[in-house]
Amino acid sequence: MEIPKELEKSADDAIGHYPPEEKRSAALPLLHLVQQEFGFINDDAISWVADKLAVEPIKILELVTFYPGFRQKAPGEYHIRVCRTLSCAMAGCHKTMEKICEIAGIDRSKVSHHDPIAVSSDGKFSIEFAECLASCGTGPVCLVGDDFHEEVKPENAKALLQQYK
Amino acid sequence: MANPRYISGKTPHSRETRMIFRNVDRVGWNPSIEKYLEDGGYNSFKKSLKMTPSEVTDEVKASGLRGRGGAGFPTGVKWGFIPPNNSKPVYLICNADESEPGTFKDRYILHQDPHQLIEGILISSYAVGAKIAYIYVREEFPEGAVILERAIEEARRAGLLGKKIAGTGFECEIYVHRGAGAYICGEETGLIESLEGKRPYPRIKPPYFPAALGLYMCPTIVNNVESLCHVKHVISMGGDKYSRLGTPRNTGTRILCVSGDVRKPGYFEIEVGKLTMGELINDLCGGMKKGRKLKAVIPGGSSAKVLRADETYTIRDGEGEKTIGLSDIPMDFDSLAACGSMAGSGGVIVMDDSRDMAWVLNNINTFYAHESCGQCTPCREGSLWMKKITDRMLEGGGVPSDVETLASVGDNIAGRTICAFGEACSWPTQSFVAKFPEEFKKHTKRRNVGKALNPEAKVASAGIKDKH
Ligand SMILES: Cc1cc2nc3c(=O)[nH]c(=O)nc-3n(C[C@H](O)[C@H](O)[C@H](O)COP(=O)(O)O)c2cc1C
Ligand code: SF4
Ligand code: FES
Numbered sequence: 248m249e250i251p252k253e254l255e256k257s258a259d260d261a262i263g264h265y266p267p268e269e270k271r272s273a274a275l276p277l278l279h280l281v282q283q284e285f286g287f288i289n290d291d292a293i294s295w296v297a298d299k300l301a302v303e304p305i306k307i308l309e310l311v312t313f314y315p316g317f318r319q320k321a322p323g324e325y326h327i328r329v330c331r332t333l334s335c336a337m338a339g340c341h342k343t344m345e346k347i348c349e350i351a352g353i354d355r356s357k358v359s360h361h362d363p364i365a366v367s368s369d370g371k372f373s374i375e376f377a378e379c380l381a382s383c384g385t386g387p388v389c390l391v392g393d394d395f396h397e398e399v400k401p402e403n404a405k406a407l408l409q410q411y412k
Numbered sequence: 413m414a415n416p417r418y419i420s421g422k423t424p425h426s427r428e429t430r431m432i433f434r435n436v437d438r439v440g441w442n443p444s445i446e447k448y449l450e451d452g453g454y455n456s457f458k459k460s461l462k463m464t465p466s467e468v469t470d471e472v473k474a475s476g477l478r479g480r481g482g483a484g485f486p487t488g489v490k491w492g493f494i495p496p497n498n499s500k501p502v503y504l505i506c507n508a509d510e511s512e513p514g515t516f517k518d519r520y521i522l523h524q525d526p527h528q529l530i531e532g533i534l535i536s537s538y539a540v541g542a543k544i545a546y547i548y549v550r551e552e553f554p555e556g557a558v559i560l561e562r563a564i565e566e567a568r569r570a571g572l573l574g575k576k577i578a579g580t581g582f583e584c585e586i587y588v589h590r591g592a593g594a595y596i597c598g599e600e601t602g603l604i605e606s607l608e609g610k611r612p613y614p615r616i617k618p619p620y621f622p623a624a625l626g627l628y629m630c631p632t633i634v635n636n637v638e639s640l641c642h643v644k645h646v647i648s649m650g651g652d653k654y655s656r657l658g659t660p661r662n663t664g665t666r667i668l669c670v671s672g673d674v675r676k677p678g679y680f681e682i683e684v685g686k687l688t689m690g691e692l693i694n695d696l697c698g699g700m701k702k703g704r705k706l707k708a709v710i711p712g713g714s715s716a717k718v719l720r721a722d723e724t725y726t727i728r729d730g731e732g733e734k735t736i737g738l739s740d741i742p743m744d745f746d747s748l749a750a751c752g753s754m755a756g757s758g759g760v761i762v763m764d765d766s767r768d769m770a771w772v773l774n775n776i777n778t779f780y781a782h783e784s785c786g787q788c789t790p791c792r793e794g795s796l797w798m799k800k801i802t803d804r805m806l807e808g809g810g811v812p813s814d815v816e817t818l819a820s821v822g823d824n825i826a827g828r829t830i831c832a833f834g835e836a837c838s839w840p841t842q843s844f845v846a847k848f849p850e851e852f853k854k855h856t857k858r859r860n861v862g863k864a865l866n867p868e869a870k871v872a873s874a875g876i877k878d879k880h
Contacts, residue, residue: 379514
């Protein structure tokens with residue numbers, strides 16, 4: 248795994264936000280940097296973060312397996328997170344999910360608690376349900392990468408995906 | 413200061429008092445420091461620097477400000493818990509995890525008015541003696557984190573951060589720390605563990621009260637985004653004047669977030685206790701959807717106990733004891749507690765007569781089953797059992813004893829766990845089952861065995877579901 252110079256620098260900056268004897272605090276920031284750069288977090292990345300923070304790799308792996316925001320497998324080119332919690336569910340998010348999957352060609356029949364992400368056959372889109380995205384008044388809401396979208400009714404699914412052609 | 417104009421369609425309702433949300437949806441507003449300074453920004457911080465830290469804390473105590481993150485604990489009192497003879501560094505943490513379902517207020521402060529938050533953090537850091545403040549932002553606010561970083565950089569360039577701020581001896585740095593999608597990071601000790609680079613397993617209290625043994629085992633004050641913004645206004649107007657907003661013991665304004673089956677969901681900043689549930693739903697939110705009747709309300713985020721439209725409650729006010737209905741409940745901490753629920757995070761979820769309460773509870777249970785950190789057996793197992801029982805009820809696999817079993821699982825979690833998530837996950841089950849028993853009984857006759865009626869139950873529980 249090749250670590251780009253800028254990544255190394257951003258990592259050192261992040262470590263500087265915490266007291267020198269508390270470097271481990273930079274674990275989440277470093278994992279975010281790695282995931283942004285490579286799309287997911289593999290064993291090499293875990294070792295790199297562990298080395299940087301002078302902790303055993305298991306201390307980093309246990310974070311990657313705990314936090315839903317970290318992935319160990321490649322997502323699609325655009326990763327979609329659809330809120331499934333109460334207000335969005337009342338607004339119809341399950342239909343929205345179905346519609347997006349139908350249009351993008353994603354099969355969610357094999358997803359599970361431990362492997363919640365499904366990728367489209369062309370690798371363009373991946374999708375998962377997320378818990379309340381804190382915009383319950385404008386549901387159904389979703390995130391596509393870092394972009395936030397409100398009122399994504401099933402009939403808006405097509406227009407949503409077209410923005411990511 | 414002139415009254416701002418607002419984006420058409422998002423103009424505040426006449427019953428609102430916009431203080432914290434003064435700049436949200438404001439015409440011509442943007443989150444830059446220039447706009448903020450033009451509007452008198454950072455004057456309260458400068459004012460606080462002319463006071464002693466304990467004078468600032470005294471103003472906050474006098475204001476009666478109660479935390480807006482969930483528990484409603486008095487902010488000034490919390491600050492006073494830092495041990496008096498402390499020689500360790502003190503930390504301030506802004507809780508921007510905003511993850512309680514139904515809550516969507518901190519989002520707008522982060523995105524549209526980050527300098528108000530920074531000013532609140534600076535004043536609070538000065539009061540408690542913190543030289544470093546962290547803003548723990550949930551991962552699902554990527555844009556919010558960028559806006560905050562930019563605002564912090566602007567404040568630094570304006571000499572409001574760093575050493576010798578505004579020519580005084582006060583020094584302070586603020587850093588943004590992003591979470592990674594776990595609800596339990598909103599619980600303050602879970603948050604602290606997360607900030608230390610660990611799994612966010614909440615700590616046992618006592619002894620780990622953050623004000624004494626918090627981040628890196630140093631005194632730490634954790635406050636919600638909205639609470640910290642209120643501090644700015646307390647200093648600006650003085651604690652005494654602030655305390656006259658709202659009602660006694662429930663002072664100031666707060667933002668209520670309404671979602672669900674109302675015509676116009678949204679956020680409303682009101683004086684605490686000066687508005688009833690009925691006014692909120694009917695006047696501010698335009699009432700229920702056409703042809704629909706109110707059935708139930710969750711008044712303070714998904715963990716708050718549900719209130720039924722046709723219940724009556726006994727509350728006490730200045731005039732003594734009285735019996736009221738759901739619509740008459742004043743929207744404040746003490747009244748909602750007296751009605752057996754809580755004001756919590758201000759997230760009001762409204763349900764009409766088209767909703768199946770077993771379906772609603774199943775959705776909530778799925779959330780808690782997913783988010784339990786897993787440290788305590790009653791919570792880890794119980795939250796999943798409550799989900800599985802409601803799953804099978806919806807799928808047509810319910811059995812007659814299910815209602816009782818469901819309630820007993822809830823009863824055996826609350827009070828037996830390390831953190832308040834135990835209560836948060838059992839209160840919905842306890843209250844829904846107690847208040848809508850007939851709806852749950854309906855789902856206990858086996859039918860359609862094997863055929864999922866609820867697409868979510870099928871999808872979300874794949875791999876961890878009972879075979880039936
Ligand atoms: C399970 C759980 C989740 C919580 N989530 C949040 C949250 O997302 N945001 C928040 O400000 N407080 C949350 N809290 C409350 C915090 O623990 C803490 O009390 C609060 O941040 C203190 O701030 P305040 O005094 O300003 O309200 C949560 C508590 C529990 C038990
Ligand atoms: S109550 Fe639940 S969330 Fe809280 S520490 Fe125990 S297992 Fe974790
Ligand atoms: S329920 Fe979907 S954003 Fe809160």
